[in-house]
Amino acid sequence: MTPDTAMPATPDVAGGVTPVxxxxxxxLRANAGLAPIAPADDVLTADAWGHGAEWVASVLSSLGVDARDLDAATLFGLPGGDLRARPVLSLRGxxxxxxxxxxxxxxxxxxxxxAPRDTTVALVTGGYAQGVVRSLGNVADVVIDGHRHRIVGRVAMDVCVVDVGETRPARGTDxxxxGDPDHGYPSLAEWTDATGWSAGEIVASVGSHAVRAVHA
Structure with a gap:
């Protein structure tokens, strides 16, 4: 965008609209049954790799599982763990x-x-302050209404810009x-390839900076 038409770098988020x-x-419960019984990692370190140590410990306790005996990659469904394990954390704006x-x-x-052509862009909640790494700009995709769209330009503190082509997603669209690549979402492996960060570093950063919400 030209200077006189550029979207604001910091949107008005007074209404509490933040990435989750x-x-x-x-x-998490299903993965606990797959995680090797071996002290490979401390799954509660770094606030349970950004998943929330109190919550993770509570779920594992209800299953009668000792957190010290589990492989973190499998427990949290990260690349490098059991291929049957599903991601526990997904990031949505x-x-x-x-x-x-x-x-x-x-x-x-x-x-x-x-822009290489006339198009439409969307301003989306989620920036480097919430764990959306700056190097994802011009490299990574998001999913909106079931379709992949590229993050374009530099990721800002609280927002990023997405090229949505001919679509016009409404304000508030997810x-x-x-998330889970089995559901068609970008995978953590795509983020590790794009950023050079490990999957553990990414989820720990996202989980500690974005708002967390537990779902059944």
Whole structure:
């Protein structure tokens, strides 16, 4: 976007619209039955790798499982664990609004992306303050209404911009940054490839900075 048409780097989030780290209790319970009984990792360290140590300990206690005996990658459904394990944490934001982006116009700080064609972009909640790593700009996809769309330009503190093409998602539409690839969502493996971070580093960062919400 050109300077006079650029979206604001920091949106008005007074209404409490922030990205949410969704935690699946069902997946955590199922994964606990798959995790090797070997002290490979301390699964409660770093606030249970960003999943919430108190919550994880409570679920494991209800299953009669000792957290010290479990493999963290399998328990949390991370790359490198048991392939049957499903991700416990997914990151979701919301569409704040959309606007046209004309061919040649730039996006975000420094205009690291310029539109190769006329298109539409969406401003989405979720930036580096919530664990959406800056290097994901121009590299990673999100899913909106069942379709993948590319994050474009530099990721800002609390928001990022997504090229949604010819679609016009409404304000408040769900945006999935990563989740269960079996459901068609971007995987953590895509983020590790794009950022050079480990899966454990990513979920620990996201879980400790985004709002967490537990689902059955």
């Amino acid at each position: 780290a969704h935690l699946s209790e069902r997946n 919301q569409v704040l609004g959309t606007k046209p982006l004309l061919r040649g116009e730039g996006v975000s700080y420094g205009y690291t992306h310029r 945006v999935v940054f990563f």
